[in-house]
Amino acid sequence: MTDHEPQQAADRTGAHDGDGAQVSTGTTAEPGEVADAAIPELVIISGMSGAGRSTAAKCLEDLGWFVVDNLPPALIPTMVELGARSQGNVARIAVVVDVRGRQFFDALRESLAALDTQGVTRRTVFLESSDEALVRRFESVRRPHPLQGDGRIVDGIAAERDLLRELRGDADLVIDTSSLNVHELRAKMDAQFAGDAEPELRATVMSFGYKYGLPVDADLVVDCRFIPNPHWVPELRPFTGLNEEVSAYVFGQPGAKEFLDRYTELLQLIAAGYRREGKRYVTIAVGCTGGKHRSVAVSEKLAARLASEGVETVVVHRDMGRE
Template identity: 90%
Template structure:
């Protein structure tokens, strides 16, 4: 039995498509609700083999369904074979599609499942962690193919919605969106980062008593950081490298990139560098948002 294909005709408008997937308990339902509030037509738990049919129906709506978001999970058998087949069918019809993958740490997922007293859909007769491990293994390839990966381990519902609003609320879709994220190495690497750079080669303002209470968003700390040897040169050269990478991402159709900038605690050096770097990228035509993951931690 053949797979339905999006209709090609002068009157058919192929809708934009976002596929929301990721770990169970990582916030797929919240992401779906957010896109629905932004005006997307959302279908939850759609079998992957029906995605081309959904796009075909949208194409027949005469523009009334211009943006479709589909939530898919691993509960169905032959999940990956069906999804790969559907994406291959869509590629032949130039459907603009993106994959959003929601991630979270094992600890966060276990805590969430225990709080609602529900089993993991893949744990069977085992433990919650067994189901999480099985799902990670099954989704590994999809995570690698995702256009946007969001780690929700430390995000509340409002913070997740804010991230999605920043990516999808615009009326005109930019060629590339960048998130520049400062972080502290002592709190762990951001799992949703595409690129990671280390600012610990610069002197730490934490050891300057009058600067310790401030953050990298303050003029005092920023001036201190960028008056250090190598700071301005690093900013210039890394900006040039990111501009080169951004041009390649555009050619390859990648629309999202997360650049993580780290220092020891994520309060001073990485914050100051992230602010300057985001401004440079924005001035270079990349739509950019800044996130300071660890700035408020002690």
């Protein structure tokens, strides 16, 4: 694993609802009760520190789950109740439970038993790993194990295993990440929770001008400077690539349409690989000299092609307004 659990994600407890909120059945839920028609699906993520809890949580977040990190187990029923009061806006909740909340573990069984009586669909995912792999991961980030105190890393690992033994035995899914990398763990989570839907890919297509520098967040860079520059056509110079006349000029040049067709085919191949590797976001930077004409026109056409292939696409023109 390359994501190390000592560096946990920030607490994402952002759920809220208004006073007197109505559940989807049109009746008000009593405190501690959950309306049947609005019951969210619940996943408990736990396991050994360093075994990949944060990666598993981020995977569910990318799949549309509402993820809460380090929630005290006693508050899980409250979290589910808030989800039920959201009128369907929070239909799936994932809660990360770890040794930072060890003083609350006595309440976990009681909380889950209460949810069972209310018909909450829940699963527990336990992330496991060998002592050798965990030691290697903690040493690579030069951080202590949360439970090692004044002892060694292996002492903390042993204490945590003892603490989590009962939870591991009750888990619905145990994933051993000893030999898994981040992408392989994401693939396992996708297989369990994505259903038949293919993981969604989101793309940002950004036009830019080379004279202003490359976008620092670009995953792929496309150079359109092989196309004749509309800047040197007096009647087109005042316009941008959003103008139909400029776009027609750009794609009327030799090789421009063929380039768009071939690059779209290449992106289809790359997008399939990104999905397999669990990559959800990609930024495609399309550049010309000033970022006003060619790159803008190509970005618009490329984004339209991606959208037609089912890729959620946003277009940004970074330098179009510059002189």
